[in-house]
Amino acid sequence: MRIVSISENRNLEKRIAITPEIARKYISSGFEVFLSKNYGEHLGYSDESYENIGVKLSDNIKDILINADIIIQLALLSDENLSILKEKQIVIGVLNPYQNQSKINKISVKNINFFSLELLPRITRAQSMDVLSSQANLAGYKAVVESFSNYEKAIPMMMTAAGTIPAAKVLVVGAGVAGLQAIATAKRMGAIVFATDVRTASKEQVESLGGKFLTVEGSDNLETEGGYAKETSDEFKKRQEDLLSETLKKIDIVVCTALIPGKKAPVILKESMIKNMQSGSVIYDLAAPQGGNTAFTVADKIVDKNGVKIMGDTNILNKLPTSASNLYAKNVFNFLINLYDKENKKIKINLEDEIIEKTLVK
Amino acid sequence: MRIVSISENRNLEKRIAITPEIARKYISSGFEVFLSKNYGEHLGYSDESYENIGVKLSDNIKDILINADIIIQLALLSDENLSILKEKQIVIGVLNPYQNQSKINKISVKNINFFSLELLPRITRAQSMDVLSSQANLAGYKAVVESFSNYEKAIPMMMTAAGTIPAAKVLVVGAGVAGLQAIATAKRMGAIVFATDVRTASKEQVESLGGKFLTVEGSDNLETEGGYAKETSDEFKKRQEDLLSETLKKIDIVVCTALIPGKKAPVILKESMIKNMQSGSVIYDLAAPQGGNTAFTVADKIVDKNGVKIMGDTNILNKLPTSASNLYAKNVFNFLINLYDKENKKIKINLEDEIIEKTLVK
Amino acid sequence: MSANLSAIFYLMSGILFILALRGLSSPETSRQGNYFGIAGMMIAIIVTFLSVGNYGTGFIYVLVILFIGGSIGAFIAFRIPMTAMPELVAGFHSLVCLAAVFVAISAFLKPEAFNLGTTGNIKLASLIEMSLGAAIGAITFTGSIIAFLKLRGIMSGAPIIFKGQHLINLFLGLTIIFLIYYLCISQLPNIFWIIVGISFLIGVLLIIPIGGADMPVVISMLNSYSGWAAAGIGFTLENTALIITGALVGSSGAILSYIMCKGMNRSFFNVILGGWGATDQTSKSKNNDQKPVKNGNADDAAFLMKNASSVIIVPGYGMAVAQAQHALREMVDVLKKNGVKVSYAIHPVAGRMPGHMNVLLAEANVPYDEVFELEEINNDFANCDVAYVIGANDVTNPVAKSDPQSPIYGMPILDVEKSKSVLFVKRSLSPGYAGIDNDLFYRDNTLMLFADAKKMTEEIVKSL
Amino acid sequence: MSANLSAIFYLMSGILFILALRGLSSPETSRQGNYFGIAGMMIAIIVTFLSVGNYGTGFIYVLVILFIGGSIGAFIAFRIPMTAMPELVAGFHSLVCLAAVFVAISAFLKPEAFNLGTTGNIKLASLIEMSLGAAIGAITFTGSIIAFLKLRGIMSGAPIIFKGQHLINLFLGLTIIFLIYYLCISQLPNIFWIIVGISFLIGVLLIIPIGGADMPVVISMLNSYSGWAAAGIGFTLENTALIITGALVGSSGAILSYIMCKGMNRSFFNVILGGWGATDQTSKSKNNDQKPVKNGNADDAAFLMKNASSVIIVPGYGMAVAQAQHALREMVDVLKKNGVKVSYAIHPVAGRMPGHMNVLLAEANVPYDEVFELEEINNDFANCDVAYVIGANDVTNPVAKSDPQSPIYGMPILDVEKSKSVLFVKRSLSPGYAGIDNDLFYRDNTLMLFADAKKMTEEIVKSL
Amino acid sequence: MEIDPFIFRLSIFILSIFVGYYVVWSVTPSLHTPLMSVTNAISSVIIVGAIIAALAGASDKIFEISSIFGYLAIILAAVNIFGGFLVTQRMLQMYKKKKK
């Protein structure tokens, strides 16, 4: 079995899908690993470090792809590379099947199986493969670090001989995986952290990290069976708006993480609310790639509204590529092992297995 | 008594010497305050916010300076503005008298008194005026935030379903005011923090913040009576080098803060040591303005040596201007009040007072 | 031997018994305490021989009998497995009670030997004392037997309750009092026998409605009763040793059972009055009839951990909810000071966020080198004395290994079950995130500590 | 009144005294304990009257005298300021001792009244008992007087030591023993008087070498001695009440003084043997001879804070060094649960780094709204019951306000001195960063808690 | 002024109750079982009564019914005395402080 991966477009994606550590694991599990040259160079993983553990490297992309059994990537391959693929190959990655449906469909007629990992069910057994969790977690952390770095005051309270610097107040919108990590990170830096979410279970979770939960009054639990959020009613939106408007006046930093799977991100911070914020405040919008949680979010730009900086990256993990790659590669490895039939030494696409069934792009 | 301040060169200095809060204090102490237009605009302090509390604003710099009794700045005025000054005026700031000696001498013949606050004695009573402390403190904080933001991995330990992210190891060189705050900040983010210094008293202080102290063996206490560091012997340097070389191999982030007053900063991280560091590591050099603690430091640039990023700002406080200004303004206020003879409503330069005597540039 | 001299010796033996109990109240002095007890007993026996002063054939017989009894006792004591201690105490206890009954009978049959008057004309006070002694002895005898049977598992540990139980007990109790009164005025031997018989019955009725879990309290209480019986006989025989010891055993037994009740969070009166507590108990254990859990308190946990050589801490979401990390750290500090090796085992999905536990432990300044991930530490559980599971649940659930139907099947788990004892700190038996029951709660080596994680940990610190 | 009946009543009064002491060992039951004591005393007195059965003029006199004495006692009890308690106890105590001496004298003069034989021909046992009683009474009398004088400040609290002190005491002690022996064989009244006289002297010599700080221990010890004296007289008079109470007071007093020594970290023997401890003490207090500090322990601190309505915490560099923030937070949690209002006062330069305290308190999760800067909170000290100064020093030093020569002159300080009590947790009397002594340590409302900040705080948590 | 010995015995009885009450108050829970066991062992002082019952009669009538009850009581108590103290001893072995 040959596993391959080729370099992504480095402008859009700095993460890699196979780290040396994981390559070693593949090889000791009986796979061959074949990568494009300079695969991990930008993260400090030299070609030698791969070759030393038995990975083959080549700069012929076509050669690599055509001889592959399993292709592991982050994003979907370019159209050009996609056309090289041949029968019975397997592609694993975060393929964004909603947007790439047509492309994938076109090629999967060749009997190529695409597995898109963001489709993983949120079940306990799938946790070790859950790229959404592992990446969102880092994103939540980094969003806080970025916003602190852009904030022109100090975060923690300091009582000094030259007066007191008050602790910064941070609001985290959406307390999912990313939101919780954001809360934890802001909290440990000494900020006063507030958070809000539509799922009632998140209150206890927020408090378990030392955050203060802002409950939108009279709200039902808007949690789906899978643990995701539902879209909110208009009435709820109104109440949430009122609550946040008041709160935001004294908030210094906002980290937005609210998402609804498969939908555009809900716009939660309206124009009027942002206008009321203090000059100098910072909003980091992790939902930027899905349209943003604020009225002004523009991905990859710092928008200044009356002194409030609003920012968000298309791919914040490019700012933390090493850690993100480590976790991603491990997730994919775990996924592949689950797909692999050890006895017969081949891939077995067992559609009885919820994990395989759900991730297979149809 | 009229206190004035004019905008600094915003490219070099974003801090301001009089915040609205402090302006109010001056006014209620019986001073007049006169500022240049747009004085605090860039920090979100609008001209109105000053005018509302009775500050006068003007865009005629000459007018402002010529009618002043006391001029409060950060850096020394430009040559042009200096020439406007007239007799009996007082200038307070961080004037860098070592470098600006000649300029100052030239003008002080006009019977103008220059007080440079970095000359403040480190005595208890002067703590509330101690700009070095207040600014170094923030610098130490920000240096850590900056280096974390530039580090491509996550700092805290995270044991997750996709594997463990180990905690980053941070080394703080020099455990003065800035160093201690750096230790505290890195520690609270979850890093493992090491620190080293030449003053033996700093061991306990480092440990009081949860850092691990690296003792250079057989070292004497290189502390001056004023609490500053002395220059080290060659033998000491050698031993320190050995210790650090070993340590640095496993360090991810270094924050350098070692200074010797009035001298170039000691070069502590040699070329060989940096070469041994892991690719992806980050060095933030707070000593950059004084020449840097590393062999490669270039102020305001990110130097990449085998994947190790070395950075340092000429004025890191420009990245934290609001907090820094608040503390600076308060320091100056405290200094001025000490200089002011309340009963006779005039400035009294009492050379018996150590604080006044030492800060007066002669 | 003069009466004065023997009185002094009896006093000495009483004091030795006091010292014995005193010694037993702290682990350091406990063995010494036992020796005091032995010494006291020896003095009492020898002095009795000397003051009775009858060295005929009877004396030989007594010595032989003493030897036989002693051998049997010693044999049992050495052979019995350590786990059977409570039932052993109950069993032994029934013997003393029976002995007390026999002494009372003997006194009743031949009062002259004891200076109590003559048969059929016994002194009133003595008659009351001896019939009370016999009754209490008989009650405690059958009571101890029932306790023994329940603990041994020969009889079901479940409370046996029937309607009118309390009424019957009340009736029998009143009957005894009436019979004693009647005995005093009539001096009829038959009445005496009836009293003993009914008392045997009361003993049974009193203990059957008490659940197996409460047996230790019951034994201590029976101990106390027999102390009072001994004191009563002491007054009859005008023997200081019996009076002192009886009063001592009586009051200390009562206090001990009170303390035990408090420790187990039971109402003292419910337990000693048997059936009253029964309703309460059944309702509590409704949801796991067949699966009893061992319920511990902070002192037990402290004791176990203090005497362990290695402890592994397994934190979970409950620790986060309770914000128990600081208390936990403090507990570990104390343990380490006691020379216990402590490490933390972090399951990859413990908590509700990746790295949830790490944040909290870092906040509490737990050194990183004491924190291990699952793969690093999972083998260590087999060699560890105590696993302290604080607010974790799913991540320890062995069903993940065994039951493919379970929602957590296939998740690697922390093998806490392999450690010698497992302490589970949580508020109830309710399940965790995955919503499934955890088999470990019902294991033999598991002690449940039902409480808020922070509170419990703080209490343990106090007890350490 | 029959001897039996009065014996039973004396027993009752003994039991009431036991209950009194029992009650006094916990704040909840203490008042009740006192009432038990009063009841016991009343019973003892009334029974004595009834059993003596002499209702002549003497009886009237006794009643009058009783009334007069009682009035004086009551008057003193109501008038004395609360701060003078220890010396008051010492003073009162001297009276009992003198009373014991008088009773012994009276018995010696007229043994017939007590059934002890006739003058010049007193029973041997009684003679020993009464001369011992008189000697102990006399020793404790003058001892108490000295203790009173020292505590009252009439005599200097400093230990008075001279060469050969121990030898003299030893010699006098032996003399007493010899004289008692001689009294027994000669029955000469003069010897008796000499014994009493020498005993007075011993009392003085025994107490003068003990420092003022140890006086409470001494008083308790004297209490104990007089208990033994009473028990001795009890044997003489064959009075159970005196025996029980004497033994009770004797042993509980001894234990109490032992406990107090332990609490103050003193050697029990050094204290009760007087001078032995003296060398130790002087070396300790060398650097502040005239300035004694009040030395407390965790229990005292816990008690003070638990009963406070508001507490202000003043952390300093020592808290950071000891890493006591977590323990501190826990202590505050417990206090808040007890309904105490707690806030933190942060001095701008506390610690060694700007914001040093803030980092640590945040780490321990102290809510920001409980943390106040100097200007915000400085006025609150005047209304607060306890200031808990943990490892801070310079930032509380009032010399900053008063002495222009001091290196910290002009620094604003936290006015902890204004609070009702100040608890200073630090390891020694050594100065802080500025290197200057802190006057507050020697103030009347300051209690020094010498220990590592973390350890002490943890202990306080335990005592709370 | 002679006092009935009963009064003294009563005093002793009551004081003993107090001692018993206080002496176990502070026992650590881990010692509950051994304490119970030792209390049980101690309660076999009833053997004092048993010996009297067995031997107090005339020495020629050693098989009188009352003596036989005495013998039986002795054997029962003896089992308990030896068994009780020994088993306590065994239990206490477990509580030996491990070496540090």
Add this chain to the structure above:
Amino acid sequence: MEIDPFIFRLSIFILSIFVGYYVVWSVTPSLHTPLMSVTNAISSVIIVGAIIAALAGASDKIFEISSIFGYLAIILAAVNIFGGFLVTQRMLQMYKKKKK
């Protein structure tokens, strides 16, 4: 078989020592002073002896020297009894639990 009352008294004495020993072991330090004070007050049971000394003589010789010592002893003990209990009471007022 008569036992000398002295033996009984001795027993009582010794048991009382135990009681005294245990009863104060657990006292909280804050109660040291009141406890001391109450112990002191209790120790004035010596008044029992004083009353006997004062009144046991023949009623006509009430001013015998031994009686006078008795009277003196009574007055001293009385001061102590009233003063001791009352002052304890006052001290204990301070320990009243504040209302919550």
